[in-house]
Amino acid sequence: MNTNVNYYISAFDKNGKRLASNILNNARDDKEIKKNSESLKKIDGVEVIEVVTAEDYIAYLNGKIRDTTTGKPVDPPEPVISAEETRAIKANAIAGNYSSQIAELKDAMITAQLSGDTDLAKSLTEEYKATMDAYTKELEELK
Template sequence: MNKTNVQYYGAGFDANGRRIVSKICEFDPEKERNSDKISALINEIKAMSEDIAVAEIINADAYDQYLNRGCIRDNTTGKPVKYIPPEPTAEEKKASAASKIAAEYTPQLDELKGNLLTAVMTGDTELESEIKAEYQDLITAYNKELEAL
């Protein structure tokens, strides 16, 4: 843990356990005389964002885990746990694959569009026909790959 003179923090977490706001706690929350201060700090944290599902006071070690060690708040235990990203959904995998296909074809299609414009501007009808045919073949291949997804 990083050495700090701060022992406690007020922290706000979203419904997924991600820390979204925090504030230094300038008093010892373990002392009974500070109960009013605890409530005020919790309310202040909750007011910082409408996305806060849980606001609480945490110690410096837990704060370090959330900040520097890739942890999120476990909704069952309230303790820091290592964040494990969820597996992508089938829809996300499909979108990613479609994006890769588009990235492969887009530069070729753009080049053909530029070449077609040059052929039209120079009046080269033979080259224009060849480029249109090549463009159509490329669009057909692109669509087939997308449909295969």
């Protein structure tokens, strides 16, 4: 991304996420920097306000965060997934594996019952129970 702007003044939160930026016409003009800083200070959560190059600004637009040590753009840390979230993800995957099979069995059971085929309905009911037992067992193994 090309820009005709050389410098921006940006506000960052405590985690280095860019909250807002303003264009600077002159990065050496203390009055302009002070005026822009005052407007950025009004934003909730601002911890750091600093002048950044256009190159750094573009990096922030592309998902980088401000490193609290160097002040330079870096990749954000990988999200930490809790054990509970991991179990929920696995439970959803298990549910996805069984949902179509369970739906098909239910439809087949209804069709068999409506058509009066008691032997098929009984067989499908047993298959449904076995499938639900396997599904429940897999979910319980997550605990």
